Amino acid sequence: MNEYENPWFHGLKWAYLLLVVLTLMAPVLYVMYISFNANGFGANEYVFTLEWYGLIFSDELLIGALRWTLMLAIVVTLVAVPMALLAAKYYKAADNKLFPVFLLLAPLFVPPDILGSALLVSFKNLNAVFIWIGDGLGTSMFDSWFRLSFLTATIGLIIYTIPYSFVVILITMGRYRKEQTEAARACGASGWRAFWDIEFPQIRAGVFSASAFTVILVFNEYTRTSLLKGGFDTFTTVLISQMLNTGMSPQSYAMSAMISFVAIAAIGGIIILTLIRAEALARIARGKAEPVMS
Amino acid sequence: MTFQTPPAVEVRNLAKHYGDFVALKNVNVTIAAGEYFVLLGPSGGGKTTLLRTIGGFQKPTSGDVFLHGKSVGHLPPDKRPTTMVFQAYALFPHMNVTQNVGYGLKVAGLPKAQIADKVAHALDQVGLTKFAQRKPHELSGGQQQRVQLARAIVLDRDILLLDEPLAALDAQLRKDMCLELKHLQEKVGITFIHVTHNQEEAMTVADRIALIANGDLVEVGRARDIYRAPEKSFTASFVGENNVLKGKVSDANGVSVTVDVAGAKLQVAKRDLPVSTGQNVTLSIRSECVALETVNDSNAPTDGLSMLGAYDESVYLGLTTSHLVRLPDGTEMVSRIIADADDTLPVNGAPVRLRWKPTDIRLHVE
Amino acid sequence: MVSSPTNVTNGVRPVGSMQTPLHERLALWAFRAPLIFMVLFFAIPMAMTVVFSVFERTMFWMEPGFTLTAYENFFFSARLGNFLNSMKYSLISVAICFVIGFPISVFVRKSIPQVAQHRVVLLFILPFMVSEIIRVFALRPVLQRNGLMNTALTNMGIIDEPITALLYTHTSVVIGEVMSFLPFIIFSGFLAMEAVPKFIFEVCDDLGVGPWRRFKDVILPLAAPGIFAGSVFIFVNGLGVALLPNILGGAGAVNAGLIATQAISALDFPLAMAVSAIMMATLMTLLWIGHKLFDLTKILTPLS
Numbered sequence: 001m002n003e004y005e006n007p008w009f010h011g012l013k014w015a016y017l018l019l020v021v022l023t024l025m026a027p028v029l030y031v032m033y034i035s036f037n038a039n040g041f042g043a044n045e046y047v048f049t050l051e052w053y054g055l056i057f058s059d060e061l062l063i064g065a066l067r068w069t070l071m072l073a074i075v076v077t078l079v080a081v082p083m084a085l086l087a088a089k090y091y092k093a094a095d096n097k098l099f100p101v102f103l104l105l106a107p108l109f110v111p112p113d114i115l116g117s118a119l120l121v122s123f124k125n126l127n128a129v130f131i132w133i134g135d136g137l138g139t140s141m142f143d144s145w146f147r148l149s150f151l152t153a154t155i156g157l158i159i160y161t162i163p164y165s166f167v168v169i170l171i172t173m174g175r176y177r178k179e180q181t182e183a184a185r186a187c188g189a190s191g192w193r194a195f196w197d198i199e200f201p202q203i204r205a206g207v208f209s210a211s212a213f214t215v216i217l218v219f220n221e222y223t224r225t226s227l228l229k230g231g232f233d234t235f236t237t238v239l240i241s242q243m244l245n246t247g248m249s250p251q252s253y254a255m256s257a258m259i260s261f262v263a264i265a266a267i268g269g270i271i272i273l274t275l276i277r278a279e280a281l282a283r284i285a286r287g288k289a290e291p292v293m294s
Numbered sequence: 295m296t297f298q299t300p301p302a303v304e305v306r307n308l309a310k311h312y313g314d315f316v317a318l319k320n321v322n323v324t325i326a327a328g329e330y331f332v333l334l335g336p337s338g339g340g341k342t343t344l345l346r347t348i349g350g351f352q353k354p355t356s357g358d359v360f361l362h363g364k365s366v367g368h369l370p371p372d373k374r375p376t377t378m379v380f381q382a383y384a385l386f387p388h389m390n391v392t393q394n395v396g397y398g399l400k401v402a403g404l405p406k407a408q409i410a411d412k413v414a415h416a417l418d419q420v421g422l423t424k425f426a427q428r429k430p431h432e433l434s435g436g437q438q439q440r441v442q443l444a445r446a447i448v449l450d451r452d453i454l455l456l457d458e459p460l461a462a463l464d465a466q467l468r469k470d471m472c473l474e475l476k477h478l479q480e481k482v483g484i485t486f487i488h489v490t491h492n493q494e495e496a497m498t499v500a501d502r503i504a505l506i507a508n509g510d511l512v513e514v515g516r517a518r519d520i521y522r523a524p525e526k527s528f529t530a531s532f533v534g535e536n537n538v539l540k541g542k543v544s545d546a547n548g549v550s551v552t553v554d555v556a557g558a559k560l561q562v563a564k565r566d567l568p569v570s571t572g573q574n575v576t577l578s579i580r581s582e583c584v585a586l587e588t589v590n591d592s593n594a595p596t597d598g599l600s601m602l603g604a605y606d607e608s609v610y611l612g613l614t615t616s617h618l619v620r621l622p623d624g625t626e627m628v629s630r631i632i633a634d635a636d637d638t639l640p641v642n643g644a645p646v647r648l649r650w651k652p653t654d655i656r657l658h659v660e
Numbered sequence: 661m662v663s664s665p666t667n668v669t670n671g672v673r674p675v676g677s678m679q680t681p682l683h684e685r686l687a688l689w690a691f692r693a694p695l696i697f698m699v700l701f702f703a704i705p706m707a708m709t710v711v712f713s714v715f716e717r718t719m720f721w722m723e724p725g726f727t728l729t730a731y732e733n734f735f736f737s738a739r740l741g742n743f744l745n746s747m748k749y750s751l752i753s754v755a756i757c758f759v760i761g762f763p764i765s766v767f768v769r770k771s772i773p774q775v776a777q778h779r780v781v782l783l784f785i786l787p788f789m790v791s792e793i794i795r796v797f798a799l800r801p802v803l804q805r806n807g808l809m810n811t812a813l814t815n816m817g818i819i820d821e822p823i824t825a826l827l828y829t830h831t832s833v834v835i836g837e838v839m840s841f842l843p844f845i846i847f848s849g850f851l852a853m854e855a856v857p858k859f860i861f862e863v864c865d866d867l868g869v870g871p872w873r874r875f876k877d878v879i880l881p882l883a884a885p886g887i888f889a890g891s892v893f894i895f896v897n898g899l900g901v902a903l904l905p906n907i908l909g910g911a912g913a914v915n916a917g918l919i920a921t922q923a924i925s926a927l928d929f930p931l932a933m934a935v936s937a938i939m940m941a942t943l944m945t946l947l948w949i950g951h952k953l954f955d956l957t958k959i960l961t962p963l964s
Contacts, residue, residue, distance in 0.1 A: 111900020187398030
């Protein structure tokens with residue numbers, strides 16, 4: 001903060017920033033608010049209850065959808081985050097950075113419905129081609145490879161989430177000095193060992209953040225999932241069909257609210273934890289010898 | 295060094311290209327076991343590239359590196375008998391000093407007790423026993439570099455590479471650490487190869503110095519020889535403060551050569567160099583070997599070991615004072631004299647004579 | 661990690677060629693795997709939209725052929741008008757997002773201590789913790805005739821009659837777009853402001869440059885690549901996210917995304933592919949212009 005700046009003006013800017021955050025959060029808070037109303041959405045009377053949260057687990061449609069969503073989230077995270085990590089390392093070492101950057105960030109710019117449609121038609125055609133090859137060879141083993149299924153939904157979601165993981169990991173890697181890897185190599189560690197012992201502990205926070213982010217994105221994604229999934233329902237497809245037909249059930253509000261509670265707690269936890277750790281480190285550093293190089 | 299022991303390092307026809315940029319062109323150098331060898335040169339000259347190629351951090355474009363007589367060109371750094379100390383940022387920030395120093399031993403799979411012993415000994419050698427539990431960011435720059443040293447010597451490898459290890463330190467600390475490095479090398483007795491752009495640092499530690507510039511190995515020699523008797527004019531211009539004069543040979547018959555420089559005929563020892571009349575050559579004289587004389591009116595003909603010029607200005611440097619003199623052709627020459635500053639200086643533009651001993655001027659043919 | 665092939669010079673044997681061990685070559689391919697995956701399942705499908713868009717439509721699917729029917733269906737119908745209209749409103753959303761969001765990026769970079777900056781920016785990912793569909797859907801009760809907004813405005817005495825134009829119109833779609841995409845201009849603005857060193861503000865103060873000139877002459881040119889990327893993101897998503905007009909829009913609020921998904925529901929796959937191809941062409945043109953103007957790789961330079 002500029003020391004000559006009017007503190008009131010500075011405060012005003014902060015107030016504006018928080019107001020924007022609050023406005024963006026308003027729908028979320030509203031859903032939370034509704035989730036505790038015994039009379040559900042749109043009722044004139046508000047009676048606080050936790051009933052709907054209890055009912056989530058007896059709503060088989062919701063629980064079934066949740067199970068699929070969770071599986072998708074886990075598989076996508078397990079594949080996409082390591083891939084983003086590899087891609088980030090490739091990007092760091094690459095001479096020509098334009099190609100990897102373009103390929104890894106372009107999915108951000110392709111709207112969900114367009115990406116979903118393009119992949120849907122590609123998979124359907126690929127499936128037809130595979131069946132045709134199978135027929136030619138007299139085997140049916142290729143028939144189900146690219147039929148719309150868990151696999152196709154997973155591929156679509158990996159493409160959707162990779163850019164976010166890539167950027168998050170790249171940001172944490174920015175602080176890592178490659179001299180440390182070289183020093184580890186000079187100490188006799190193999191390339192893999194140097195990565196695992198030296199680099200990974202320092203970018204762990206980024207990898208975990210990317211994982212958390214990927215899980216949340218998969219949980220909340222509707223368009224790509226609904227276009228590419230097979231016969232199963234996920235959390236968001238259940239919500240949409242409720243919305244467009246009978247209106248969301250109170251359990252769905254409760255479920256949404258619960259997911260956001262968990263997610264906000266996770267992000268809030270990360271923020272607070274890093275804050276505390278940074279403070280603690282700074283205090284130790286201040287207490288001991290003066291650091292000359294970081 | 296006997297016939298049976300191959301040299302610690304032998305570099306043959308080594309070249310490294312980055313696209314169109316040539317970082318090293320056809321370098322050959324041999325370093326004996328137990329030697330403190332310094333690669334000295336301006337930044338961007340290729341000395342770090344050479345060191346990193348020896349260490350296995352870069353693959354050469356062509357040529358080969360032999361360590362103890364064995365080709366290691368195909369080996370990654372962790373499979374070579376070398377270890378390295380980096381300029382900075384190379385300590386593992388999430389480990390404390392003990393863990394940093396013990397890391398290589400842990401990788402090698404040594405038992406814990408043995409690691410602890412060796413680490414303690416290494417920390418003792420670099421004087422950091424008290425700091426064993428600190429994290430790198432709690433250490434000063436000099437301490438951090440000592441940790442790097444300990445981490446390297448604890449491995450008992452026989453070649454230690456140092457990449458500008460003192461560049462990030464301030465001048466006084468650098469001087470102290472230089473001597474420490476020298477003593478440490480004498481104590482452990484392994485080969486040190488040290489890259490620096492600082493000639494004082496190089497002179498302090500080196501048994502031998504290799505001068506590297508523009509991707510070429512310019513000259514190799516003992517520190518004293520490099521300073522006193524440089525072969526190449528580049529060496530003369532880079533090491534010490536030399537006056538480098540360009541001239542044309544007017545007489546090359548006999549043990550000494552006569553060279554025309556800015557209207558004066560200078561005598562210089564031929565040293566069996568291949569020179570012929572009319573050739574363009576370079577002469578060098580270290581500035582501290584040049585004496586300054588005021589000239590009255592007797593513009594006596596030169597004796598081949600002095601020149602006339604116009605006094606320009608003086609620069610007081612504490613221990614010495616540099617007197618700048620402009621030659622008739624515009625070239626500037628420097629005479630550096632241990633300062634007795636109260637002497638009255640010649641006025642600006644006054645004619646002066648610069649004089650030197652016959653052994654102090656050297657001829658360079660390139 | 662990634663080494664370029666060594667070339668042979670002067671007939672001297674290159675050292676690197678001494679047969680790379682198998683695991684090293686495998687590792688080399690592992691680093692390329694993500695890119696190969698992206699080419700196979702992203703770049704190729706996106707490029708194939710052009711091919712599929714000229715296929716013949718059949719009852720439930722399509723078959724190889726060459727016809728421009730899909731493009732005729734797009735360009736000679738109400739769809740083109742809707743598409744151009746959604747471009748206009750998308751641009752309005754970009755402008756609103758920029759005006760609201762970019763000052764926040766500048767403020768965070770300029771006035772908040774370095775260590776806290778990332779955490780403040782992290783605040784803006786909190787809305788993502790809830791599915792976009794819920795956030796968009798929750799706007800309905802806020803914007804409807806007897807909703808939160810109208811009630812509040814009436815109670816404050818600002819309006820007498822409830823504003824009906826708030827929901828199921830282009831306005832509501834723009835509001836939805838701003839609510840959904842605002843964080844992205846803040847993120848990209850934040851990255852872009854990395855290109856504006858902090859001392860610039862001090863230099864400007866020293867030279868007596870006012871806030872407007874400072875913004876126009878210094879910040880804007882330096883931060884341009886990031887601002888451009890954020891704007892393209894919002895613009896293209898405004899065109900392509902079907903959810904927003906679907907839930908908030910009324911008659912005529914139809915964007916490219918909605919045309920595509922409607923075509924898929926109607927089993928008119930070539931039309932969906934034509935729309936995708938047109939969107940890809942739009943996006944590529946924008947990115948190409950941006951790259952020519954500002955070199956978009958600069959956005960990531962602070963990270964590499």
